Amino acid sequence: MSALYPDTESLTPRERNVLNLYLVSTLALFIVLMVFGLTMRLAQGTWITLSPAVFYQIMTAHGAGMVGTVGLASSAVMWFFLQKYVRLSLPIFVTNYVLFMLGAVLLLGATFIGHYGGAWTFLYPLPVHTLGVWSVGAAAVFMLGYLVIGVGFLLFYLDAMLAIIRVYGNLGRGLGLQWLFGGSIDKSHPKTVVASSMVIIVNSLGILGGAVVLVMSLVNAYASDFVLNALFAKNLIYFFGHVFINTSIYMAVIGVYELLPRYTNRPWGISRPFLWAWAASTVMVLIVYPHHLMMDFVMPRWMVITGQVVSYASGLPVFLVTAYGALTNIYRCSMRWRLPAMLLILSMFGWAAGIVPAIIDATISVNRVMHNTMWVPGHFHFYLMLGVLPMLLAFMYHLIGARGARPEHGGDRLGLAVYIVGGLTFVLMFLAGGRASEPRRYAVHFPQWIPYDRVASVAALLVILAMLLFTTRICRGLLAASPTADSRLK
């Protein structure tokens, strides 16, 4: 049992409270945002009536909120494991939380009080081309909310960057680049440091790209003479959006590297293919974003070809290193079948399977009939709902076990079964809608699409019920743990 919960992971009471704040808040946000998602599917399925204005506000809050919340929860996973190896600042971790919540208030205020419904993409010039539906002020507050959240994440990354540099010399050494072409790999070099170094490099650039386009859009909102190039703005927005959500996955996967070997009773050390995979991913995540702009035919050919080729290549590290490595670690390991282990395996499945429709859609000739159909939310819900969220839940269930709470009840396994059935059905309805050419982001659907919406609504309800169970159990475990359960003197 001691191998499951090493002493190096015990927290001071203050650290534990901050982590609790992150986890309880993100679970609550996930539930609310899932209800938003269900509401949209119910409206599309004509089981409830929503005005298009309200539908698009909900859609905006759901998109921006989910991406941000996944990012926040994943940053908690990275913080928890990285602070075993380097000294991270708790006040900066708290600042990230406070700025996130402040940003969330601005986003929600802009959306539901200011009636902003310009989608998470804030695609220039829609935020300021309101036709009276929302005010320019509401759009500005929404974009300001993004900036505030971005500042919080950037502070967190800067702190982690300095901490890694203090211990390892530079981020390249944190990534393990010194062992790419030879030399004896230090097997004790933590995977967490490798993944964190990658995330810091990539997402700092992603957030800076986002900040540039946000500031330019804000200036344009109040000085209409300052006109942006719409194509350049779109490039920056998708660079930022793609990098942010991908690094959120990479932060969460740290939990898989750290926890899975404890449940399999097998080491899962670093290797040269692992280091190559992370080094390659560092570059690929930065340059693959043009696959979002394949239907902008004026984009330079070399960029969209890069988008297709790098999308294919991006699958290799996921399939061959992380998912394959996890399966190797599991195979005939005499597994400790506990809920965190089951969630970890589900997360590997969801990530590996979810990129299948994603990679296919990154083919230009396929994108021609699939782009901006339901196929797109189909693939990203696949690896977020069945990949990243199970990673986060596995971490949380593991944590309550570490704090002395009973790690699971019989109901949890039933909840997991319900979550898997509901989640798979939900994402398959998106993909089936994409096959039927159903456009995404439509408040009102044609009659032939409604059956998909209705099945998806029932499936979403199942997912939410399972999430309610998980949330209740995790929150009780986190909050009821005795104050000394994992405290240590630092």
Next chain:
Amino acid sequence: MILQDKVWWLTVAGLGGVTAVFLYVISQATRQADATRVQAQSYTIRRWFFLVLVVTGLIVTGATLLPFPISRQHALSRAPQIVKVTGHQWAWEVSPGPIKAGIPVEFDVTSADVNHGFGLYDSSGRMLAQTQAMPGVTNRLAYTFAQPGKYRVLCLEYCGLAHHGMIFEFNVVESTEGRP
């Protein structure tokens, strides 16, 4: 089989393959074997798997990019039919005139305000092709309608309150010049 169906079945096969591998490994997880041996065997298989994926990726890349699926944007148009399309919140403005089946059409697509998506649909509701309608930019979409009949344009880029209602219907007529 239309492209969407091919994509669907390819995806189903891919998902099925991943699922089968996971279920097999899960079914073996309670058994015990020497970790070093398992790892050595597994990583040997991985080398071959890597090779197969790389070769497949190269073949698919070549097959899907040659010829390049997007028409040249900056060359002089040689299309016998050119249709000017402008997206507005929330309507399509399309240059008048019959569109003939069997003869290449070039849609010159732009926007007067925000980003829109020009999605070409047939009467059964299947998408045929698309491009973006962006302010300050003209995207040229080449397409040849195989059959005369009723077609629709749907907006595929979220553009605000009536995005879902931004639909334009048009007819494609039989060519009097005969099919090429």
